[in-house]
């Protein structure tokens with residue numbers, strides 16, 4: 001791989017990036033430092049607004065812009081109370097790539113498109129992908145059941161969801177959920193995606209703003225240690241720890257939505273991801289944690305993905 005290497009797809013053309021690799025917006029993880037590191041390495045870095053008060057969000061966007069002059073975006077889960085302020089701040093700071101999740105694509109897309117921005121919506125079903133296309137989105141992220149963090153209640157796996165979404169829309173599709181290396185990048189492109197969005201793998205990087213204990217929890221996680229929980233409240237994939245086991249027991253004994261919301265309380269994700277409290281917090285990680293064995297710089301993750309991608313493609317047999 002040289003400085004001039006490209007892996008060109010409809011997504012790289014749309015966003016002006018070298019490689020079709022997007023670093024996911026992640027609460028308590030994706031500040032300006034991580035986003036800039038990914039953009040500098042040729043992917044697309046996203047500053048994740050989710051855990052940030054408006055002033056912190058503005059600071060982190062400014063930081064990212066100071067650290068890179070490459071394309072850069074933001075991620076906003078629309079169910080938070082600050083979403084309107086985040087949109088206004090991002091526009092003031094000159095951001096023109098918006099990844100939206102957890103809300104209607106019709107809410108901000110027309111206004112952002114009018115201002116010349118690119119808008120990408122995270123979806124968990126082909127139906128939601130069609131709605132996003134109709135609302136004017138430029139691309140969708142098809143996020144499967146394997147993914148870390150909040151997830152669709154539908155439980156459709158990435159392998160099944162991506163081709164369904166590819167068939168349903170004509171805009172570029174970005175595969176997400178379970179992608180941590182170049183083999184999965186190759187598989188995603190083979191399924192018809194134009195790129196990948198990578199979460200958990202980038203959470204375990206040196207530039208990730210997560211607590212060191214959280215990063216180490218990803219590295220030491222083994223196969224089969226995550227579960228999609230709290231479906232009655234808001235589905236989220238968590239690493240099994242004392243808190244997750246408490247939720248599982250409550251769910252098994254028929255706890256109501258209200259009981260579960262009370263057990264969850266507030267600030268659980270912050271406790272695990274930001275404060276490193278691995279017993280009481282929500283350890284939001286994907287199934288792919290079972291494949292991640294080190295904490296390394298984000299640029300190394302991207303370079304390794306490209307090398308593995310090439311090797312994976314070469315391994316494919318030809319029909320003779």
Ligand SMILES: Cc1cc2nc3c(=O)[nH]c(=O)nc-3n(C[C@H](O)[C@H](O)[C@H](O)COP(=O)(O)O)c2cc1C
Nearest residue numbers: 024026027050101147148149177178198199200286
């Ligand atoms: C710690 C963590 C926090 C997340 N926070 C957000 C968020 O704020 N907004 C969002 O749209 N998705 C969020 N997600 C989901 C990711 O954006 C991404 O789609 C997902 O991690 C992809 O699956 P993977 O973890 O298997 O790579 C989060 C995921 C993780 C692991």
